[in-house]
Amino acid sequence: MSNTPRPTMKDIARRMNMSVTTISKVINGHADISERTKQEVFRTIEEMGYVQNFMASNLRRTKSNMVALVLSDISTPYFSNVIRSYEMTLSEAGYQILIFGSYENAEKEYNFIRQLSSLQVAGIILDLAKGSKNSIPTLQASGIPYVLSNRYINHDEGPIVAADNKMAGYLATKHLLERKPGRPVLCINGPDDISPTWDRYNGYCRALHEAGVELQPDYVFSDYYGLEDSFLACKEITRLMEPPFSIFCNTDLIAMGILSGLRASGLRVPEDVGVIGVDDIEMAAYLTPSLSTIALPKELIGEQSAKILINLMEGLEVENPICFLPPALIQRETT
Structure with a gap:
């Protein structure tokens, strides 16, 4: 010891x-x-191993008022508004929050869930890490109320609140096809094993099908995450493709890397290449050119996730335990 x-x-x-x-x-x-x-x-509490001590002291009560947020990557721009919405909604109902970042590490996420299950927090909001397999069965066995927020694996795993990412991919691709008819539309996917990626890709495929455009596997680039790797992907794309063409990016961060790569290659946006992202992070409107994107209802995702969890924690009926909330097209200068 x-x-x-x-x-x-x-x-x-x-x-x-x-x-x-x-x-x-x-x-x-x-x-x-x-x-x-x-x-x-x-984050420092977690690194120094203090988390179990302060949680245990707060949970030595008959009814805990502590809710744990176990999130895939709290450093991304996406989560700032979502976390604020979680906190405001839960605080109004008398609950305090603890935030845990798995940073896309499924084992780390699982260890958090095991620890939280043994400490009997009042409830858990879980945004699944890449490759997560064991966290949901552990939660189900614990009996602790939980909500899957933003990501899921299957629809029967419990309450789910997320953006309608199939619609996000569909709207983005349809917009590119309508703005620049006849241009090839490339797809830069995010990490392979998370639901927003494959839902958005399915929306891309649907839009192509409805427009009578055959899916070209060579136009699909998979498993990209952020600025650096999408910048490198752009070099490969411009080596293979002659403009004009359009690019559907799975996230705004991917789109930002693509825009930087296009600029470095001397290509004009949108004259040579049209670009659209997904998320509508705050900086998207302030890029040059400003980024067209699909806005996700981030505040509503946070609020609805928290409200469903509150009902579960208080033993109330949940009318719509699976909610996919509609996104919206924001057209700016890149299209």
Whole structure:
């Protein structure tokens, strides 16, 4: 057994160069702490192994008011509005939140779920990591109320709240086909093993089919995640393809990498290449040229996920446990 002393709040404060009061406020869910500070404190708490100590002390009560958010990557722009919506809705109902980032590590996510199950939190909102397989069965066995938010594997796994990503892919591709008729439409997919990627790809395929355009496997590029790898993908695309053509990007971050790659290749957007993303992250409107995108109802996803979980935690009936919320086309300069 290790003789290493357990970290205290003072240790956390010292590591982060913050006051013990600030650390205590974060742990106890005070509303006057910024979201960024909360995330930094929770990350340090997790790294130093303090999480089990402070959670256990908060959960030694007859009815816990702690809700855990286990999220795939809290560093992405997508989650800032979603987390705020989770927190506001849960706080209004008297619940405090704890945030855990799996950073797309399925084993790390599973370990969080096991620990949280043993501590009997009031409920869990889970955004599945890439390749997640064991977390949902563990949750189901624990009896703890949970909601799958943003991602899912199958529709029968429990309550699901997500954007209608099939419609997102469909709207994006249809827009490119209508704006630039006759141009090939390439598809840059995100990580292979998460539901938003394959739902958006299915929407892309549907739009091509409805337009009478044959799917070309060579036009589909798979398993890209962010700026750097999509920038490199753009080099490969411009080597293989002669403009004009259009590109449907699975996320806005992928689209940003593509735009940078096109600029480096001397291609004009949208004259030579039309580009559209998905998410409508805040910076999309401020790029040059500004990015056309499919806006996802992020705040509504957070609010609806929290409301369903609250009903489950309080033993109330949930009328619509599976919700796929509609996206919207935002046309800007890249199309």
